[in-house]
Amino acid sequence: MNKKVALVFPRLRRESSVWAPLPLMAVAAPLQKAGFAVEIVDGRVINPHLPDILEAAGGALYVGLSVMTGLQIRDAVAISRAVKRSFPEVPVAWGGYHASMLPEQVLAEDYVDVVIRGQGQIAATELARRLAAGGSLEEIPGLCYKQDGQAVIAEHPALVGLDQFLPTPYDIIDTEKYMVNDIAPRTMKYFSSQGCPFGCGFCAETSMYGRGWKGFSAQRVVDDLENLVRTYGVNGIDFADTNFFVSKKRVRAICEGLIERKLNLKWAADVRTRQFIDFPEDLRQLVRDAGCRRLLLGAESGSQEALEHIGKQTTVEDTLKVARICNRLGITARFTTMFGFPGEPQKDIEATLIMIEEIKAINEEFEVHGFFFAPYPGAPMYDEAVRLGFVPPARTGAWADFDLTELHTPWVDPVYKEKVDMIIDFYMPFASPGPELKAKMGAGGVKGMAYRGMHQLAAWRVKKRDFRAPLEWRLKQWKAGR
């Protein structure tokens, strides 16, 4: 009996650091326990990657790909086509956010045979069992397939508690390839929960995990982290959880466990502004004492109207409040903002600019990143976007060009986009430089002088709100386009 499953992580954009392929590792654990051999091929760490993928696919029960909406789709399509060409008998299964949200569209392609929606741990193992036994694919929760040329679409499954799943198997990957110099020199990605109980209008999480949230127990998380420290010499953790801080009780127990076991880990995680504000002061201090050194916070906008529109359930004041809290605690705050929400007036750039200035006044090193609203399939605002003229790609491959750095919404004027790119991504960082830019400004010679000059000019432009004749910006664009 054939017992091998090949799991593939397609390439994203060019990345300087590559995080562990957690979705595939999570799926691999129960497959291995059920007696299947699992081969993970990560397209991001092998070049060229197709030969290895085809070698793994030969004789496999199926080839499973993890696919996010966006650029990753380009490679996922190429890989799936190549597998089907070489091994027409081997089923290709897509899992992850994209296929979970658009199973009909994905299954309409001749290079995909199966879609697994939601958490893949149970369905991926059951798929292997059925294929190995030559059984039907009926009634596997979340598993969609083709029968006589017709797509059979399963309901999106409910989120299942994580403690029934096995620990994420780090021994299945070459951990050294995924050790990133980030919050600490040997930082590893790890997930301790899935889902998020909130329902922000632009976020697909709501549909993927139905506003549910499930986490590993604190004991389990601390055990896992201890294993990463002792076995692989990890000294930093970047939590992949969309919302690590949902349970105060769990956060407290994890932090106490990290301290008790003297793991000396530095870590980073995502948190909602309001959540962290609502934590009692002693718990926030405990979070810091347990090694938290960076929080990623969705500030989204400096316009209260925009925040209401997207259902963020926070205020601009919350953002500033949390920046002050982080500053006091010695935790770096990294904020994300979004532009181009429906009906967002031009003045929202100004409101967000003021908010960024206020954040930078609290701590110049706090980073603020700017993105554009992109109606991801499954996001609550997707239908509104379609009503307002957004035309979703009709075929799977066309979703490859869809991401948060480009414009996809007809109500946003490209001139507005250029203004946001120029001010938020170029002048603001120069005006209030973070540690990296500061180091460049401190360098000797002509280069250091150029950076210092650019800082002064950008600071003046931002203060005066004078972005006329932006020659520096044009020069940067010209250099980038060369």
Ligand code: B12
């Ligand atoms: C780490 C991460 C990244 C990493 C890459 C992933 C990696 N491991 O290297 C980086 C930093 C590169 C990245 C980039 C982006 N990301 Co990202 N990222 C994440 C994050 C924080 C964690 C992913 C993770 O490992 N989760 C833990 C695993 C265990 O859970 P999971 O991914 O849900 O996997 C389960 C299921 O999906 C399913 N499954 C997944 N794959 C497969 C495969 C098979 C075969 C099967 C059977 C099942 C299966 O089973 C898994 C186990 O339950 C998620 C948020 C989150 N918490 O999930 C966002 C998230 C996936 N990212 C998102 C986005 C939008 C992006 C960007 C587009 C953002 C941008 N700035 O433009 C980019 C670009 C991606 C691209 N297409 O080019 C969205 C995806 C939305 C969507 N519809 O696809 C998410 C959900 C964040 C959000 N809430 O909006 N990201």
Ligand code: SF4
């Ligand atoms: S943006 Fe963050 S808080 Fe909002 S629904 Fe998504 S994961 Fe949850």
